[in-house]
Amino acid sequence: MANQTKYAFFPEGPGYLYVKFCGQGFAAVVSLVSSLGPNPTLFVRKTIIPGSENCSNIAPALAEILPSTHEKCSEIRSDSLVLEFCDGGSLDDWFEERLPISVEMANVFAWRAFDDLLGALYHLHSQGISHGDAHSANVFLNWGKSGIPKFMLGDLGCGNDLSLMDQTPDKQQLIRELAVDYDKLTEVLAQIITGIFNPCTSILMHKMDKLLIDPEGFDIELIQLFHHLSRIVDDLYAGNIDLFRKHMEKLKQLVGKYAGLKVSNDTDFSWARPTQPVNRPLLFDSRSELLRATEYVPGPWRIAHIDPTTLEVQAVEQHSFNLHEPRIHEDAPDLVSLMNNRVPTMDMDGRENVVKLAQLIEEGNAIPSNVADNPFAIDTTFDVKSANTNHKRRRRQDDDFGTILPTWKRTKN
Numbered sequence: 197m198a199n200q201t202k203y204a205f206f207p208e209g210p211g212y213l214y215v216k217f218c219g220q221g222f223a224a225v226v227s228l229v230s231s232l233g234p235n236p237t238l239f240v241r242k243t244i245i246p247g248s249e250n251c252s253n254i255a256p257a258l259a260e261i262l263p264s265t266h267e268k269c270s271e272i273r274s275d276s277l278v279l280e281f282c283d284g285g286s287l288d289d290w291f292e293e294r295l296p297i298s299v300e301m302a303n304v305f306a307w308r309a310f311d312d313l314l315g316a317l318y319h320l321h322s323q324g325i326s327h328g329d330a331h332s333a334n335v336f337l338n339w340g341k342s343g344i345p346k347f348m349l350g351d352l353g354c355g356n357d358l359s360l361m362d363q364t365p366d367k368q369q370l371i372r373e374l375a376v377d378y379d380k381l382t383e384v385l386a387q388i389i390t391g392i393f394n395p396c397t398s399i400l401m402h403k404m405d406k407l408l409i410d411p412e413g414f415d416i417e418l419i420q421l422f423h424h425l426s427r428i429v430d431d432l433y434a435g436n437i438d439l440f441r442k443h444m445e446k447l448k449q450l451v452g453k454y455a456g457l458k459v460s461n462d463t464d465f466s467w468a469r470p471t472q473p474v475n476r477p478l479l480f481d482s483r484s485e486l487l488r489a490t491e492y493v494p495g496p497w498r499i500a501h502i503d504p505t506t507l508e509v510q511a512v513e514q515h516s517f518n519l520h521e522p523r524i525h526e527d528a529p530d531l532v533s534l535m536n537n538r539v540p541t542m543d544m545d546g547r548e549n550v551v552k553l554a555q556l557i558e559e560g561n562a563i564p565s566n567v568a569d570n571p572f573a574i575d576t577t578f579d580v581k582s583a584n585t586n587h588k589r590r591r592r593q594d595d596d597f598g599t600i601l602p603t604w605k606r607t608k609n
Contacts, residue, residue: 201504202501203479204479204499207497212229213230213477214227215230221353223353224243225494226241226243227240229241232584233585234585236507239281240280243276279350280348282337282348283337284339284345285336286335286337288333290337290468290470297468302389302414303414303418303458304463305345305388305465306389307415308345308347308455309335310385310418311455312347313330314448317377317381325358326376327354328354328356328373328376329354331384332384335347335350336350343462343463344463344465345469361373367437368435371435374437378428378432378444381425382429386401386403389404389407389414390407401426404419404423404426418458431443479502482554483554483572484554484555495517499513500513501513513571550571557572
């Protein structure tokens with residue numbers, strides 16, 4: 197007996213199946229997606245909400261349908277980044293689950309974090325980019341198959357272009373951007389070493405000062421290099437950027453050397469790895485059931501027909517849903533007409549109308565004559581076989597520097 201077809205959200209690009217909603221910030225919606233193929237890989241999909249503080253975003257949480265022939269189709273856009281998924285969650289998550297830890301484990305984790313995160317910031321800065329928000333919530337642990345996680349920096353939403361700042365005579369903004377990044381690094385390292393999950397820098401630094409006198413079992417080289425980093429940041433705040441660059445290069449080399457000596461490849465702290473839920477694509481029994489669950493699924497996405505046993509895509513429907521209209525000023529005279537005439541196949545009750553249409557089709561009824569375009573037509577140009585067998589993860593060399601950077605970017609639907 198053949199498996200009953202299931203339905204899934206099919207995000208843009210070469211093909212990803214939607215797994216779950218992860219969160220929403222001021223500028224983006226984050227979700228977990230799975231690649232296609234016999235060995236699917238999880239990715240984080242960050243869909244950026246377009247606009248500015250002077251504009252009003254028209255991106256309602258309903259199933260917007262726009263036929264490809266619609267006059268406004270070329271103006272619709274939605275930007276997404278597809279990022280590497282870190283299986284250990286954020287450093288904040290790990291602090292909450294695994295404190296307190298042994299001195300031995302704190303030593304190993306601190307050396308690995310020092311090496312990874314210092315290298316990540318150094319690489320970003322060498323490319324003319326600041327991070328701007330390198331606190332523990334944006335540090336992610338990626339265990340893979342290792343007994344020690346890699347520490348990665350994510351969420352570059354507060355980053356800035358340093359190249360223009362470097363051309364100013366006093367370089368004050370450049371100095372501030374660099375100092376803030378490394379200042380945050382000292383805070384993260386102090387939290388790992390001391391086991392004090394407290395954003396109060398004075399408390400952390402007081403404890404680190406005491407460890408300089410009595411290391412309490414920590415590697416003295418780790419404590420000394422930490423304080424060396426702290427002094428470099430102080431010099432940077434004082435405006436001596438040339439001295440900062442000289443000392444930072446040497447510090448990076450020393451940290452890399454000691455981390456290589458202190459962290460053995462055979463060290464196994466995998467018992468501290470958080471238990472991960474089984475993350476599988478979100479499947480629905482019917483198209484109408486899927487359409488009712490659109491609120492937290494950022495577009496563009498289409499509806500895919502899925503074999504529930506193999507998770508292979510059997511077909512993909514033509515139309516894209518939950519698309520963003522271009523931002524317009526709130527007092528624009530054409531706002532009302534734009535909203536009312538955006539989609540000729542449905543009114544402002546949007547989602548319920550589309551759900552009702554899906555139910556009619558599921559019950560074997562014909563599409564009503566007043567619906568000009570079938571929103572559930574199959575895309576005959578989509579290469580199902582290729583999508584199921586040839587979708588490969590595209591890595592960038594930048595990943596080696598411990599920074600989560602996009603493996604693929606969608607600039608326009």
